Amino acid sequence: MRIILMIFSAFLALKASAQNEVDTVLREVKGIKLDLLKTPTNPSFQLMNSSATEIIEPGMTPEFFTSIQNASNNFTSLPNNLAIAFTPFWWGKQAKNLSFEKDFSETNRLNFARTLTVSAGMLNGVQQDQSLSRFSFGFQSTLLRGKVDGVKKDIYFNMLQSIGDRYFGEQKRALESDPQYLKLEAESFKILDSLRVLSSLEPNDSINEETLNSTMDSLEGDYEIIDKQLLELRREISEKIKTIESSPELDKLFNSMNERYGFKWDLGGGLAFNTTEFNLNNTGIYRIGLWTNFGGNLNNLNSGNTRLSLFFLTRYFYFKEILYESENNLEMIPNLHTIDMGTKLQLHVAGKFSVAAESVFRSDISQSIFENTYKINGIVQYQFGKNRVLYSSFGNDFNDNSNFGPQNLIITFGVNLGFGEDIDLKGMMIK
Numbered sequence: 001m002r003i004i005l006m007i008f009s010a011f012l013a014l015k016a017s018a019q020n021e022v023d024t025v026l027r028e029v030k031g032i033k034l035d036l037l038k039t040p041t042n043p044s045f046q047l048m049n050s051s052a053t054e055i056i057e058p059g060m061t062p063e064f065f066t067s068i069q070n071a072s073n074n075f076t077s078l079p080n081n082l083a084i085a086f087t088p089f090w091w092g093k094q095a096k097n098l099s100f101e102k103d104f105s106e107t108n109r110l111n112f113a114r115t116l117t118v119s120a121g122m123l124n125g126v127q128q129d130q131s132l133s134r135f136s137f138g139f140q141s142t143l144l145r146g147k148v149d150g151v152k153k154d155i156y157f158n159m160l161q162s163i164g165d166r167y168f169g170e171q172k173r174a175l176e177s178d179p180q181y182l183k184l185e186a187e188s189f190k191i192l193d194s195l196r197v198l199s200s201l202e203p204n205d206s207i208n209e210e211t212l213n214s215t216m217d218s219l220e221g222d223y224e225i226i227d228k229q230l231l232e233l234r235r236e237i238s239e240k241i242k243t244i245e246s247s248p249e250l251d252k253l254f255n256s257m258n259e260r261y262g263f264k265w266d267l268g269g270g271l272a273f274n275t276t277e278f279n280l281n282n283t284g285i286y287r288i289g290l291w292t293n294f295g296g297n298l299n300n301l302n303s304g305n306t307r308l309s310l311f312f313l314t315r316y317f318y319f320k321e322i323l324y325e326s327e328n329n330l331e332m333i334p335n336l337h338t339i340d341m342g343t344k345l346q347l348h349v350a351g352k353f354s355v356a357a358e359s360v361f362r363s364d365i366s367q368s369i370f371e372n373t374y375k376i377n378g379i380v381q382y383q384f385g386k387n388r389v390l391y392s393s394f395g396n397d398f399n400d401n402s403n404f405g406p407q408n409l410i411i412t413f414g415v416n417l418g419f420g421e422d423i424d425l426k427g428m429m430i431k
């Protein structure tokens with residue numbers, strides 16, 4: 001009887017071990033379509049003084065996106081502002097196989113390289129001077145991107161759970177329809193039945209103890225071989241059905257989960273050049289900048305699709321030189337250093353539409369004749385598709401060239417188009 005119990009215990013343990021092993025390798029979601037592009041600007045636009053907005057909500061961007069816009073006060077010119085940006089992280093192998101537990105934790109972790117975006121841009125016709133152009137190189141990285149909403153994470157997880165539960169039914173049907181597996185399973189039960197019969201026998205004149213033990217040892221060896229073959233077949237079949245293909249519904253839940261909340265903080269910077277008729281001899285630095293945006297949502301996470309957020313900006317600019325008009329004087333200010341301080345109130349509605357108002361105050365820290373100036377701006381944006389954003393802004397421009405205060409009213413229209421491959425999500429420990 002002891003032998004029977006040991007055999008059946010080993011049989012059950014092997015079955016349970018195989019099931020757990022399958023369970024761990026199963027949970028992978030393939031083909032997730034990321035929707036990351038939310039920003040109505042580009043670091044290059046900010047460096048060239050042509051941005052639709054001065055203050056942005058820190059966040060991630062797709063592998064690559066391009067920005068086309070026109071800023072004008074008379075609507076007579078064609079779009080003249082172009083920039084591209086890419087995120088190197090999404091080009092690596094790690095980005096194509098994200099971990100559910102690590103990459104979508106409810107902890108707000110510090111990042112830099114993972115969210116680093118590199119950009120380049122060009123502005124044709126500066127201040128209505130068609131011979132003067134501007135180009136720039138910039139970067140932006142979200143240091144703190146917020147945390148995943150636990151409620152939305154559970155909703156996504158539960159949907160995967162309900163899909164994953166069907167796995168065991170699929171596995172059972174696959175095993176039951178496999179002739180080789182059924183044959184081996186029948187042989188294993190036949191061996192167990194023979195062992196049960198032999199273990200109940202006592203040595204006698206027809207069968208001695210040595211023969212009995214030898215026969216049982218042989219059967220146990222056959223059983224181990226067959227059980228290994230069964231385990232290998234279970235693994236092969238589980239590999240064929242181990243993944244969950246994403247769907248539009250799953251993509252929607254995933255991207256909703258990836259809308260992060262809490263404190264957000266980024267860092268950006270770069271430099272811009274002026275050039276006359278693209279002549280290298282007439283090319284020089286326009287300005288160098290370094291800035292940071294930070295803030296977060298003001299309402300709680302249970303407010304549905306409406307989200308009110310507040311963000312702040314601190315920014316440093318170095319101007320190599322600017323021509324400055326003061327009363328009856330016109331002079332060149334070399335090596336101008338300025339500090340910008342700003343705030344932005346932003347309202348997201350229905351996950352696709354947002355409106356915002358911002359104000360930025362600029363002051364001189366180089367003790368020149370430059371007088372403080374400011375910018376007040378309103379921004380509207382609409383996400384019309386995956387990684388597709390339309391935007392417009394309305395407000396005054398900074399007056400960096402005179403002490404007469406802001407004079408030009410600028411209306412900006414633009415579109416951001418993002419591109420990127422689908423990703424896979426691993427590490428789904430679903431029971």
